Amino acid sequence: MSQTFKTLPLLLLAFACFQANKTSAAEPRYDGSWKSLQQMPVPAWFNDGKIGIFIHWGPYSAIGYRKGGRGYAEHVPKMLYEDSAHYYPFMKQRWGMTPPEFGYKDIIPEFKAENWEPDEWAKLFADVGAKYVVLTAEHHDGWANWDSDLTPWNAVDMGPKRDLVGDLGTAVRKQGLKYAPSYHRERHTGFFAKTKYAVHSQPRPDIAEEIRRNPMAASLYGPFNYDKAFVDDYVARWKEIQDKYQPDFLWVDDFPIYTRDGNQVRKGRMKPEIKYFDDRVRGMITDFMNNAAANGQEVYCNNKGANRNWPDGVGCFEKDNLKLKAIGPKWQSCTTFGTSFGYLQGDKYKTVESVIHEMIEVVSRNGNFLINIGPEADGTLVPEQVQRLRAMGDWLKINGDAIYGTHFWKVNEQKNEHLAFTAKNKTLYAIKINKPIAPFTIEPTSGWQETDVKSVRLLGSESIVDWTIEPNGLYIKPPSDLGKSHHAWSFEIVTNDQQ
Numbered sequence: 001m002s003q004t005f006k007t008l009p010l011l012l013l014a015f016a017c018f019q020a021n022k023t024s025a026a027e028p029r030y031d032g033s034w035k036s037l038q039q040m041p042v043p044a045w046f047n048d049g050k051i052g053i054f055i056h057w058g059p060y061s062a063i064g065y066r067k068g069g070r071g072y073a074e075h076v077p078k079m080l081y082e083d084s085a086h087y088y089p090f091m092k093q094r095w096g097m098t099p100p101e102f103g104y105k106d107i108i109p110e111f112k113a114e115n116w117e118p119d120e121w122a123k124l125f126a127d128v129g130a131k132y133v134v135l136t137a138e139h140h141d142g143w144a145n146w147d148s149d150l151t152p153w154n155a156v157d158m159g160p161k162r163d164l165v166g167d168l169g170t171a172v173r174k175q176g177l178k179y180a181p182s183y184h185r186e187r188h189t190g191f192f193a194k195t196k197y198a199v200h201s202q203p204r205p206d207i208a209e210e211i212r213r214n215p216m217a218a219s220l221y222g223p224f225n226y227d228k229a230f231v232d233d234y235v236a237r238w239k240e241i242q243d244k245y246q247p248d249f250l251w252v253d254d255f256p257i258y259t260r261d262g263n264q265v266r267k268g269r270m271k272p273e274i275k276y277f278d279d280r281v282r283g284m285i286t287d288f289m290n291n292a293a294a295n296g297q298e299v300y301c302n303n304k305g306a307n308r309n310w311p312d313g314v315g316c317f318e319k320d321n322l323k324l325k326a327i328g329p330k331w332q333s334c335t336t337f338g339t340s341f342g343y344l345q346g347d348k349y350k351t352v353e354s355v356i357h358e359m360i361e362v363v364s365r366n367g368n369f370l371i372n373i374g375p376e377a378d379g380t381l382v383p384e385q386v387q388r389l390r391a392m393g394d395w396l397k398i399n400g401d402a403i404y405g406t407h408f409w410k411v412n413e414q415k416n417e418h419l420a421f422t423a424k425n426k427t428l429y430a431i432k433i434n435k436p437i438a439p440f441t442i443e444p445t446s447g448w449q450e451t452d453v454k455s456v457r458l459l460g461s462e463s464i465v466d467w468t469i470e471p472n473g474l475y476i477k478p479p480s481d482l483g484k485s486h487h488a489w490s491f492e493i494v495t496n497d498q499q
Contacts, residue, residue, distance in 0.1 A: 011283060015142060018340075021386050023461055026383065028290040030286045030288075030289050030293075033282075034284045034311045034314060036282065037282070037285060037310070038312070040314065042330045043367075045248070047282050048402050049132055049178070050131065050369060051131055051359070051371070051396070052131065052134060052367050053370070054133040054182075054334050054370045054372035055372070055373065055374075056136065056374045057075070058136060058143050059143050059159065059344040059373050060073065060141060061111060061342055062107050062342060063107065064345040065318045065345060066079075067079070068346075070338075070347065071340060072339075072342065073347075073374070074340070074374075077192075078141075078191045079351070080099070085218040095107075096313065098318075099210060100206045100213060100283070105220055105334075107155075111159040111377045112160055114375070114378050116160070116164075116172035116375075116378070118234060119171045120170040121172075124381075124386070127392030128163060128389045128390060129396035132178035132181055132249065133168070133180070133182075133247070134334075135164070135180075136181075137165050137183055138183070139342075140253075142185070142219075142220045143220070144237070145164040146181065146240075146241060150233065150237055165241070166244065169245050170251075178248040179247060179249075179476075181247055181251075182252070183241065183250075184252070186253060186255045188222050189225075189226055190410075192207045192221040192242070196256075197261060198261045200224075201224045202224055203221060203222065219285050225273075225276055226257060228273075228276060229275045229282050231273075231276055232280070234277075234280075238250075238284055239287070242288055246297065247288075247312055249302070250285060250301035254307070255305070259307045265278055265316060265497075266307075280335055285310075301316075302316055302318040303315040303317050304319065315329050317329045317330075318442045322334075322368075324362075327412055328365075329366070331366065332367055332369075332370055332392070333358075333367055333368070334370040335362075335369060335370065335371050337349050337384070338373070341372050343372055343377070349388065352387070352392075353487045356395050357433055359371070360420050360488055361485035363422060364381075365412045366408040366411075372414070394486075395487060395488070396458055398460035398484050398485045398490075399459050399460065399488070399489075399490040401459060402492070405424055406429065408423070409421040409423040411426060417441070418433040419433070424499070426492040426494060426496065426497060427499060428495060428499045430490070430491045431488055432478075432490075433488050436478035441475045441476075442471060446471070446472050446473040449469060453495055454495060455492075456491060456492070456495060457491070457492050458478065458482065458490070458491055459486075459489075459490040459491075459492055460482075460484040460485040461479060461483025461485075463480070464479060465477070465491065476491060
């Protein structure tokens with residue numbers, strides 16, 4: 001047999017394999033159903049990274065005020081009109097005018113970002129131990145922080161006159177961080193409307209008058225209905241973000257309309273407009289996941305709200321300042337240092353210790369800690385927020401082995417000794433929330449033998465840690481020199497078995 005005929009079967013086999021791989025590569029991983037999307041894996045970068053930075057920044061940052069001095073300042077654009085008895089006098093004093101002569105649209109020129117240095121932000125985020133960054137691309141107010149061809153109300157054409165989403169994405173990726181422009185437009189139809197969570201609403205009177213005087217304002221304040229045009233534009237705006245910036249995460253806020261105005265979407269009851277919305281959003285998520293798979297990009301999404309947007313398994317469960325009591329599937333807490341997400345002058349802030357304890361609690365229960373900052377309109381970071389970020393970073397530099405790449409243990413806490421637990425391979429981490437000045441016993445290790453433990457050390461300390469196995473568990477006698485850590489102390493227990 002000639003050499004040509006000898007190699008022909010091999011060539012045919014190779015061609016068949018090539019064609020099979022080509023076909024396989026062309027087939028989408030997700031078929032567009034919720035059942036298919038429920039199979040999405042948790043990317044390793046998200047599961048192991050644990051710590052993210054959330055940034056609420058937009059024209060509302062130029063206001064920096066809220067009635068009572070506490071609460072979500074990023075919601076003040078709607079409250080200007082909703083609580084006019086309070087906010088109109090405030091506007092009169094600050095700007096000399098009130099709606100309809102002067103409204104939220106007229107505050108936008110004060111959002112300039114003139115002192116913003118995205119590389120400095122990105123370096124700070126990397127220095128403090130964050131592994132991913134979430135920037136508000138669009139909040140409920142209709143303003144786009146990216147270079148959009150779909151709305152004139154964007155950061156390139158107005159205000160800062162630069163692509164905030166694009167510039168920060170470039171900066172954080174230079175630091176090796178993952179990036180997620182967040183998208184909150186699902187509630188926009190009710191933000192400046194008479195009724196918040198309704199399928200069809202109408203603008204507040206002064207909003208309607210602002211639009212009458214300046215028709216261009218309609219594309220900022222409106223539309224006010226979940227009609228096909230709004231839904232199609234909702235999807236198109238995200239698609240624009242996806243195509244321009246290749247996000248690593250599809251972050252959307254919760255959809256109150258799914259359980260309001262006669263709708264119970266996850267129970268199969270919804271008005272036709274919301275059925276169309278849910279179908280299009282499912283397609284949007286499917287396209288995002290399939291596009292990333294085709295590009296070899298590991299991406300994920302969130303499932304936000306007390307009433308979750310999607311069926312369980314489609315992304316991670318998430319809620320503001322969430323403290324999940326029981327260990328469950330992957331989840332995330334988007335957490336504030338103070339009472340607001342957007343910039344609020346004079347906000348009241350949590351202590352450094354309480355922030356670190358909250359971070360430990362979240363991670364020990366299989367959560368990720370997405371900590372928020374609210375910069376000023378010019379791009380200046382709030383000193384109290386930076387102080388807390390750096391304190392987190394200092395703690396993570398010492399105790400990071402007990403956080404990054406860990407998973408939840410068989411129990412996540414031991415209340416009587418103020419302990420939180422994480423695990424990694426054959427290592428158990430027992431994190432002491434209060435200062436370890438006295439011996440303690442890890443009760444869930446009851447039944448362990450001396451041969452089960454190879455070593456015990458205190459992260460950040462060179463001192464020897466004395467330990468013994470007792471009938472009721474591993475008994476640890478902390479050293480007198482607790483080393484460099486503050487606020488919480490991590491004991492690394494290397495064992496002979498997988499934890």
